[in-house]
Amino acid sequence: MSKAFTRESDQDDEDDLPVVAPVSTGKNYITRTGYDRLRAELFTLIDEERPKMVEIVHWAASNGDRSENGDYLYGKKRLREIDRRIRFLTQRLEIAEVIDASVHHGGDQVFFGATVAYADESGLETTVTILGVDEVETARGEISWVSPVARALTKARVGDVVRLAVPGGVQELEVLAVRYPAPEPAS
Structure with a gap:
């Protein structure tokens, strides 16, 4: 079947992601430095990057036709990436066990x-x-x-x-x- 006759959606972009083996949800040992670095990344995504991207998507959506609007399409894709990373970091930090190697x-x-x-x-x-x-x-x-x-x-x-x-x-x-x-x- 020709690609011309398939339905395109926002979900198609997720198929391009590399397949990564799941990380064990058993023990998640981490140092205090590593924990703080992941936590800082999470808060940067939540407090800075995501709101900026939401603003860009909102602006791009207000410009009209979304199907050919590059800012809108890229913004939606980037927003999904940010949300995916936020979910990942949240899950990993919830099960993290901080170890003091000193x-x-x-x-x-x-x-x-x-x-x-x-x-x-x-x-x-x-x-x-x-x-x-x-x-x-x-x-x-x-x-x-x-x-x-x-x-x-x-x-x-x-x-x-x-x-x-x-x-x-x-x-x-x-x-x-x-x-x-x-x-x-x-x-």
Whole structure:
């Protein structure tokens, strides 16, 4: 059937979104910094971006024919994106469990919030910080606490060798150092 004979609607734009695996709704560990960052994003969307976009859509709708009005069509699409992100952030923040990694400061065992230096079998040293799913930025060397590497390293101590299942078999990683953030001074 030709595309010319199909009905177009606002919902068609959602089909273009990439398919993303759902995030587990079990535990949602997050640091205070990550929680505050997500909360700030949520309030920015609610208090600033959404009202601006509603105003633009209202203005564009008042210009007449909506079917060929680019401002209106883009505005409606952007409004749906904002609303989707607001729902996502609200749900993730509701189940978030803020973890204070500084309670382990000075310890040598790997837990959530640790910055871990490890070496693989070839001697390549890597440093990663284990954080929550919603706050990870891989470009900064951060990994999610549910990632295979983090799961292999969790509960290991400095000097321990852990086994990591990789596509080519099993790889051994030696824990070289473990650091935690310093506790915040009491106010």
